[in-house]
Amino acid sequence: GAVVSQHPSWVICKSGTSVKIECRSLDFQATTMFWYRQFPKQSLMLMATSNEGSKATYEQGVEKDKFLINHASLTLSTLTVTSAHPEDSSFYICSARDRSGSMKEQYFGPGTRLTVT
Amino acid sequence: KNQVEQSPQSLIILEGKNCTLQCNYTVSPFSNLRWYKQDTGRGPVSLTIMTFSENTKSNGRYTATLDADTKQSSLHITASQLSDSASYICVVSLSWGKLQFGAGTQVVVTP
Numbered sequence: 463g464a465v466v467s468q469h470p471s472w473v474i475c476k477s478g479t480s481v482k483i484e485c486r487s488l489d490f491q492a493t494t495m496f497w498y499r500q501f502p503k504q505s506l507m508l509m510a511t512s513n514e515g516s517k518a519t520y521e522q523g524v525e526k527d528k529f530l531i532n533h534a535s536l537t538l539s540t541l542t543v544t545s546a547h548p549e550d551s552s553f554y555i556c557s558a559r560d561r562s563g564s565m566k567e568q569y570f571g572p573g574t575r576l577t578v579t
Numbered sequence: 580k581n582q583v584e585q586s587p588q589s590l591i592i593l594e595g596k597n598c599t600l601q602c603n604y605t606v607s608p609f610s611n612l613r614w615y616k617q618d619t620g621r622g623p624v625s626l627t628i629m630t631f632s633e634n635t636k637s638n639g640r641y642t643a644t645l646d647a648d649t650k651q652s653s654l655h656i657t658a659s660q661l662s663d664s665a666s667y668i669c670v671v672s673l674s675w676g677k678l679q680f681g682a683g684t685q686v687v688v689t690p
Contacts, residue, residue, distance in 0.1 A: 553624050
């Protein structure tokens with residue numbers, strides 16, 4: 463089946479620093495990737511939609527200057543949390559939409575646990 | 580307002596027993612409905628995906644049903660195993676591809 467990887471799987475950083483998270487579709491091409499954030503015991507919340515070669519579309523309330531998204535190729539999207547603060551600590555999950563297939567299935571990555579101290 | 584509501588919020592079942600999770604939605608226009616399993620600290624994994632014309636779909640011990648008229652879906656787990664302990668999320672896809680997530684049902688299977 464389709465595989466989406468994320469790197470790193472967990473990261474601890476100091477307040478004020480920036481952190482980059484990578485999302486890769488390993489065996490399919492994804493013109494669209496999605497970034498979600500999940501707080502404990504809550505469901506996934508969509509942050510932004512990333513289309514290859516164009517600017518990301520951010521959901522209401524998500525600061526685009528704080529959460530920088532780059533989708534440089536059909537298999538890679540990156541999320542950079544700039545000037546991280548403790549309230550940015552969360553579980554970040556990406557998903558990639560397989561551009562082939564009628565269902566346009568989304569495959570989720572394993573997630574990245576970010577802890578800001 | 581597009582909503583996806585799941586019940587119960589959590590449940591505990593004995594290993595080997597069956598259970599059924601519910602999902603009601605008001606999402607429109609509807610494209611398809613998905614059930615995902617999410618282990619703690621992991622990303623969601625797809626169990627089933629159904630269009631409005633499908634009433635039931637199985638994946639091993641997981642069977643999902645869909646009633647598009649009443650906008651209800653269920654996920655039935657047969658002969659539960661300890662590894663079934665996870666959060667089960669009902670997700671409805673809008674016609675333009677955006678996903679609407681339910682809050683999930685936390686299932687705990689005990690020996």
